[in-house]
Amino acid sequence: MEETLKILVVDADEVDRMAIRCALTQAGVEVELSEVSDVNNAFSALSTTPYHCVLLDYRLPDQDGLTLIQRLRSSEIKVPLVVLTDQGDEQITLQLLKAGATDYLFKSRISPEILAHILRSAIRIYRAEMQADLATQQFRESHEKLILKNQELERQQQQIQMQNFKLLEASRLKSLFLATMSHELRTPMNAIIGFSQILLRPKFGQLTQQQADMVQRILNNGKHLLMLLNEVLDFSKLEAGRLDLKGEIFDVSKVINLAVDEMRSLADAKNLSLLVRNDLRNASVFNDPVRIKQILINLLSNAIKFTEHGEIWVEVKELPGNRLAIIVRDTGIGIPPRDFKHIFEAFRQVDQTITRKYPGTGLGLAIIDSLVRMMGGKIFIESKLEVGSMFKIELPRQITLSTLADDAPASQLDDDGFFYHTKNPHHSSSEARKTSIGSPTFKL
Ligand code: ADP
Numbered sequence: 001m002e003e004t005l006k007i008l009v010v011d012a013d014e015v016d017r018m019a020i021r022c023a024l025t026q027a028g029v030e031v032e033l034s035e036v037s038d039v040n041n042a043f044s045a046l047s048t049t050p051y052h053c054v055l056l057d058y059r060l061p062d063q064d065g066l067t068l069i070q071r072l073r074s075s076e077i078k079v080p081l082v083v084l085t086d087q088g089d090e091q092i093t094l095q096l097l098k099a100g101a102t103d104y105l106f107k108s109r110i111s112p113e114i115l116a117h118i119l120r121s122a123i124r125i126y127r128a129e130m131q132a133d134l135a136t137q138q139f140r141e142s143h144e145k146l147i148l149k150n151q152e153l154e155r156q157q158q159q160i161q162m163q164n165f166k167l168l169e170a171s172r173l174k175s176l177f178l179a180t181m182s183h184e185l186r187t188p189m190n191a192i193i194g195f196s197q198i199l200l201r202p203k204f205g206q207l208t209q210q211q212a213d214m215v216q217r218i219l220n221n222g223k224h225l226l227m228l229l230n231e232v233l234d235f236s237k238l239e240a241g242r243l244d245l246k247g248e249i250f251d252v253s254k255v256i257n258l259a260v261d262e263m264r265s266l267a268d269a270k271n272l273s274l275l276v277r278n279d280l281r282n283a284s285v286f287n288d289p290v291r292i293k294q295i296l297i298n299l300l301s302n303a304i305k306f307t308e309h310g311e312i313w314v315e316v317k318e319l320p321g322n323r324l325a326i327i328v329r330d331t332g333i334g335i336p337p338r339d340f341k342h343i344f345e346a347f348r349q350v351d352q353t354i355t356r357k358y359p360g361t362g363l364g365l366a367i368i369d370s371l372v373r374m375m376g377g378k379i380f381i382e383s384k385l386e387v388g389s390m391f392k393i394e395l396p397r398q399i400t401l402s403t404l405a406d407d408a409p410a411s412q413l414d415d416d417g418f419f420y421h422t423k424n425p426h427h428s429s430s431e432a433r434k435t436s437i438g439s440p441t442f443k444l
Helices: 014-027 039-048 065-074 090-099 112-200 209-239 252-269 289-305 364-374
Strands: 005-010 031-036 053-057 081-085 103-106 248-251 273-278 284-287 311-319 323-330 378-384 388-396 411-413 419-421
Touching: 005 014, 005 039, 005 112, 014 031, 014 112, 031 039, 039 053, 039 065, 053 065, 053 112, 065 081, 065 090, 081 090, 081 112, 090 103, 103 112, 112 209, 209 364, 248 252, 252 273, 252 284, 252 289, 252 311, 284 289, 289 311, 289 323, 289 364, 289 388, 364 378, 364 388
Parallel strands: 005 031, 005 053, 053 081, 081 103, 273 311
Antiparallel strands: 248 284, 311 323, 323 388, 378 388, 378 419, 411 419
């Protein structure tokens, strides 16, 4: 042992104390020895001075060794304690060990080697115990910290749930507001459109050219507003899962031609060629003709809006697996690839500035996306800035009215490397399915 050990000997017998002193000296142990002869003095020495070890005689004049051990324990004074007993005191020894003594030594067996060995191992055991105590203490503390952290996390989770609930409620109210407002505004708008149309009929009296022009502008703007209102209404219904498809068998070529005819004047006004290529051998499909036309009108409207010169092509063809593709291509401004997935989000436009050149609600593609998904179809985009864009819609020839594809990923590339957009469709509850869709939209 390198360090000097501070040892307290508690023994009333002067001869025994001398024997211990001699044994320690002979063992070559570096010690600083203190000696007391009763429990009270031992207790006050241990209360004021830290010792490496106590050698305690069980039989003391005032109180026995057990009393000292108990007083030390209740005062939380920790020190390795070797009890010196007489042979035949085994019962007492056991009691002392249970009470907290580290080790024991029969007085008759005291020798330099044994005493040195007992001292060393008592100190080692004591230190190991202290380390174990410390580890237990640290473990307890970190366990308590974890409990606190857990409680804090639970509290935060509850707050997030609460905020989530509030957000859902706010979103529900927003959709309700949009639905109510657009619905309410449609009635006067229909009156404005209807009466303008009547005014323009010659049998209701001749208007001057200037008056006719003004009424025509009221009519055009009314139709445009109605289109915007219908978009908002459709969107809010889709969000609430209250828009349903009305399936029927019809000639898809006819619907495509109708949509193209409706948009031709807008293309002509911008000097854009509007070309149709129809490769269908069988044009009969089971789908919702109103919604198919709406999709095409929206795509054509965008193609015309975002193209300043060149051509717009509409192509319809059959695909393997009883599927059809409707493709709208333009030679317009194009879309940066980084915006491919955003433009399908509601109210998202490539140019989000107030001073943007192209008008619109930013709902068209979000509505198309939801409708195509409800039809069990997919949308693909290909676009190059300043060159043009291509939107390809792939649809099954026959839709399943409950087609839902909740688990599809948000966006992917298809086998040809096209960006392929998918999003969870808006659900239609069985009760909501009774709600019918609005009238077809017009997009100027
Ligand atoms: P809106 O046309 O009302 O702005 P959409 O949802 O129809 O909303 O389109 C979202 C955005 O996608 C448009 O604002 C535009 O930035 C971009 N976009 C859509 N179609 C085209 C296209 N054919 N060419 C260029 N950009 C397009």
